[in-house]
Amino acid sequence: MSANRKYILDAPAAAKKLERMAYEMAEELIGTREPIIIAGIRDNGVVMARLLAKLIHEIAEIPSDIIEVSLDKRHPTTITLSKEMNFSNRTIVLVDDVTNSGKTILYAMQPFLAHHPERIQILTLVERTHKAYPVKADYVGISLATTMQDHIYVTVEGDTVSGAYLE
Template identity: 70%
Template sequence: MNTERKYILDAATAARKLERMAYEMAEELVGENTPVILAGIKDNGVVMARILCEQLKAIASIQTEIIEIGLDKRNPGEIELSRQMDFNGRTIILVDDVTNSGKTLLYALKPFLEGHPRMIQIVTLVERTHKAFPVKADYVGISIATTVQEHIYVEVEGNTITGAYME
């Protein structure tokens, strides 16, 4: 950890937040007939999706599939999925590390809306309380009031979230 940064989460706290969100998700998803699709937004959202996938299997034996969503977060346009699949009647959980304006999450929903999913939910580790787009996460690790000028970054090493800080 860089001591000059203003950390809002350390590795242990981030792990606890993810575990708590996995329990909340398990309560909501118990009884699903088809595997739940965890759609992680590259790069940190994919790491979170993998962590949540393992926890959901351990907590409630919920079957999950992971797909990766690729898009330019600064200028979203073309959205790429790691693989094509049938989303009809499926439960999709969109996973990202930080909800800033909500723009990335809205664009990431596009390929799923072309099918007819049963339900779409959003999970985010850090949610900023002011958004320009009407997006509200269903599962949130921590919600923080920030100014428009402040930015939140989530640090990842391998398959572990090591912290989150604000600049």
Template identity: 60%
Template sequence: MGEQKNYILDKKIATKKLERMAYEIAEQNVGEKRLILAGIKDNGVAMAHYLRKLLQSIFPGDIDVIELNLDKRNPGEIEISSTENFDDAVIIVVDDVANSGKTMLYALKPFLQYHPKKIQTLALVERTHKVYPVNTDYVGVSLATTLQEHIFVEVEGGEVTGAYLV
């Protein structure tokens, strides 16, 4: 028998959190013509695609999804799936869990050579002990955890199926 998972979000609640964040994105970006959802590989990309689907009925502008590929443990080089010009764009960096803020901070790097109109951040689960100066703009759930605890988000078929604490 495998270890028991301590779920903090099930599929139904995770879906509701993502729906609420989609509405928050639409509300915070009224009048904008284009959003770029920059998903951090792997779960962040799946969440970005899901958010795009939710936003299509409530946000009148264009919504693009791009992929950011970086080593979360030792971020250095960041691969980006699009080399378009991000000047005057609204960019939302999407990840499953915001731990120390390090991944989000490094994920901003490819956009710094441009002049985006706004850069916002989104995480389904945010831990409250940040080490880096990154504020998460859209948060599904915020948890106070110990440094020894880890949060895992499960994604199947492009949908979040749960999040648990180990």
């Protein structure tokens, strides 16, 4: 961790938040007929998706498929998925590290909507309280009131969330 960064979550705190959200997911999704789809938004969301899939399997033996969602977060005109599959009647949990305006999440949902999923849920490690788009996460690690000028960054090292800081 850098000494001049204002960390809001260190690695142990981030791990605890992810574990708590995995328990919430397991409680909500237990008994789901098909494996759930955990769709991580590239790059940090994918790391989180893999961690969550492992945790919910350990907690409640809920099977899952992991998909990577790729898009330009500033100009999300093209959204690609790491694999194509039938999403009809499936539960999809869309995972992102930080929810700022809600724009990325809203656009990342598009490829799934044409398939008529059973439900789409949103999980975010850090949720900011001011949004330009009507997006509300179902599972939230930490919610922060920030100014529009503040930026929140989540850092990962390998397959671990190493922290989140405010700049």
